Amino acid sequence: MLMRIGANSYGKSECRLVRIDRRARAHRIQDLTVSTSLAGSLDKVHLDGDNTGVLPTDSQKNTVYGFARRGIDSIEAFGLELARHFVDTQHSIHRATVAIEQTMWHPVDDISFRRGGELTRIATVRVDGPQAEVTGGLTGLTLLKSTDSEFQGFARDRFTTLPPAADRVLATSVDARWRFGRIEGVDWDKVFDLAHQALVQAFAGTYSRSLQQTLYAMGEAALDACPELTEIHLSLPNKHHFLVDLTPFGMDNPDVVYYAADRPYGLIEGTVSR
Numbered sequence: 001m002l003m004r005i006g007a008n009s010y011g012k013s014e015c016r017l018v019r020i021d022r023r024a025r026a027h028r029i030q031d032l033t034v035s036t037s038l039a040g041s042l043d044k045v046h047l048d049g050d051n052t053g054v055l056p057t058d059s060q061k062n063t064v065y066g067f068a069r070r071g072i073d074s075i076e077a078f079g080l081e082l083a084r085h086f087v088d089t090q091h092s093i094h095r096a097t098v099a100i101e102q103t104m105w106h107p108v109d110d111i112s113f114r115r116g117g118e119l120t121r122i123a124t125v126r127v128d129g130p131q132a133e134v135t136g137g138l139t140g141l142t143l144l145k146s147t148d149s150e151f152q153g154f155a156r157d158r159f160t161t162l163p164p165a166a167d168r169v170l171a172t173s174v175d176a177r178w179r180f181g182r183i184e185g186v187d188w189d190k191v192f193d194l195a196h197q198a199l200v201q202a203f204a205g206t207y208s209r210s211l212q213q214t215l216y217a218m219g220e221a222a223l224d225a226c227p228e229l230t231e232i233h234l235s236l237p238n239k240h241h242f243l244v245d246l247t248p249f250g251m252d253n254p255d256v257v258y259y260a261a262d263r264p265y266g267l268i269e270g271t272v273s274r
């Protein structure tokens with residue numbers, strides 16, 4: 001039977017990289033996890049075992065560290081540099097994807113740092129020949145509001161037991177990925193800060209009738225704050241907080257004591273576009 005090799009790619013996943021900028025008295029840390037993935041004219045390696053067009057994943061890893069020596073402006077810019085390098089210098093490679101996660105470190109003093117556990121910044125750069133596409137975002141941003149959230153008026157069927165909630169706890173862990181409409185002359189750090197701030201403010205400032213409605217408000221706010229962005233995808237787990245029934249103990253529970261369930265959870269996802 002005649003067969004063929006379909007879509008394929010290869011790369012080095014999760015290169016852990018810490019860069020310390022010691023030029024000023026106050027040092028600065030960049031803590032990244034970088035994954036590369038290359039694709040192109042690679043039929044021969046799969047079909048004939050011919051490795052002539054294969055830049056080793058070990059070399060890809062070394063490139064990440066070598067480029068880091070020169071400097072990292074932002075993860076979006078670093079991803080673009082790397083992805084373009086592989087496509088521009090390897091004749092067999094036509095497409096490169098570089099995905100980067102950045103863990104935040106906050107200064108304690110000039111030389112000591114506290115790891116910021118509140119969120120991870122992310123960027124994915126795709127270079128396809130002369131074309132480049134950049135996605136920025138964040139993950140693990142946990143938000144909660146203790147009131148100004150309801151969920152009622154929903155569809156009911158024979159399996160529906162959920163009581164309508166006129167006032168509930170709303171909590172989520174935001175995963176946001178925003179697409180840039182242009183990539184030249186972008187202040188990547190500024191867009192990250194503005195989008196981050198807009199997401200938090202919209203979550204806090206929106207009276208929520210559902211997490212779906214909150215998702216749209218958050219996406220809209222991020223696009224409003226950042227003209228560079230064309231769309232944003234949000235993935236929002238509904239971190240349910242159930243009021244504990246204390247009546248067996250002869251106690252009331254006027255929205256005070258909750259059971260914070262970790263699973264199952266509702267997962268609300270959507271893309272907001274201009």
Ligand SMILES: O=c1[nH]c(=O)c2[nH]c(=O)[nH]c2[nH]1
Nearest residue numbers: 151162209210211212238266
């Ligand atoms: O904001 C919500 N959206 C839903 O679709 C849903 N479904 C559910 O059980 N609780 C909630 N909450």
